[in-house]
Amino acid sequence: MADLPKSMIAVDPAEPGGPEVLVPVERPVPRPGPAEVLIRVAAAGVNRPEIMQREGKYPPPPGTTSILGMELAGEVVALGEGADPSLLGSNVCALVAGGAYAEYAVAPAAQCLPVPEALSLIEAGAMPETLLTVWGNVFHRGHAQAGETLLVHGGTSGIGTMAILLGKLFDLKVIVTAGGADKCARALEIGAAHAIDYKAQDFVAEIEALTGGKGVEMVLDMVGGDYVARNLQCLADEGRHISIAVQRGPDATIPIWQVMRRRLHLTGSTLRAREAAYKALLTAEIAAKVWPYVAAGDLRPVIDRTFPLAQAADAHRNVESGAHVGKTILTMD
Structure with missing residues (x-):
């Protein structure tokens, strides 16, 4: 040196x-x-x-x-x-x-x-940060498989855009939420299968409609707080909920019986x-x-x-x- x-x-x-x-x-x-x-x-x-x-x-x-x-x-x-x-x-x-x-x-x-x-x-x-975070949580911890559907909040963030891009490469159907029509349009341009404007639409109802009531296999959540219980409503049976940030707060109230009855998996990490x-x-x-x-x-x-x-x-x-x-x-x- x-x-x-x-x-x-x-x-x-x-x-x-x-x-x-x-x-x-x-x-x-x-x-x-x-x-x-x-x-x-x-x-x-x-x-x-x-x-x-x-x-x-x-x-x-x-x-x-x-x-x-x-x-x-x-x-x-x-x-x-x-x-x-x-x-x-x-x-x-x-x-x-x-x-x-x-x-x-x-x-x-x-x-x-x-x-x-x-x-x-x-x-x-x-x-590095977005790639290791998305890979580590969606693929390494979440065991994503080709053909599955992933819901990502903050779809136009660094994490969200990386999740869209990796999803395309590994045959995931990526649905995102974003704030406003312009951001939803950008998410679709990047490669999201669907983009839900959370300012104008109820993402729980939209997921139900988009999946024919089945729900998604996985949620990647950066929001936390009151979103967690709503995310669980979006999951299919055996679905995985992965928390990586708590922008709306670190505490959540969730329906434990729903977790038990539908065999849901709740996990998360910090890198x-x-x-x-x-x-x-x-x-x-x-x-x-x-x-x-x-x-x-x-x-x-x-x-x-x-x-x-x-x-x-x-x-x-x-x-x-x-x-x-x-x-x-x-x-x-």
Whole structure:
């Protein structure tokens, strides 16, 4: 690391607050530990958990940098002990527990994926968090099978658009909810089988009509709160409900008898605090089963807008506005 700078620009808010706390500051360039790599960041995705961290509602896991950012893409410029020497000088994208809103960031080598020629670094920076979240929950935990129907709330979010794209590749029928006719139209353009305007339609009634009363095999829920009981009404017998966020609140009242009588499965997960071995397992599974589609140009993320790192506050405002479709990205240009 002798030829690398000692310091870098990063977004590391000193205290919780609104987007205005996201100001560039100088921080030491981190050093990769065993089995880690140092990446010169080209692009970093913006995700809702980072907004929650900024607000003081979602602290980073113990031992994790307070610099924001959970996914990135860029060039590997230094290796920690035991990291594969072939990674040096290559372009990768990676899931990290923190540190992506910076000119340099450390990532576990086992959580890195190569950036193929079919993908730009900006597109690659939008992939890891949504891809590992959707794959880990819908396919790994939810055991999705070809021909099944999946209901996804927030269909034009980063998670929602990735769920649509993966569903197309793996023969799932993806029904989404979205707010407004324009967003529903965009979801259909991306590949959703149906899009329900939750502002104008009752999604429970719409699912009943669309499925002929059978219901869907799976719900991927980012809403929580009072949506959970309504989601259960949308499930077919033996259906799976997977919770990954609680935007309408962490508590829900559900009809236990309905769960018992219809043999429903309720599960969920958070990825950030999971052990490194699990994230490495998911990364390897994605490398084998999904990355060939990426390399062939058949899977690329939906990008809404890009912002330079110095405008991280505006990037957060873009996500908080709810007007975006797909991912918001920070660039280091």
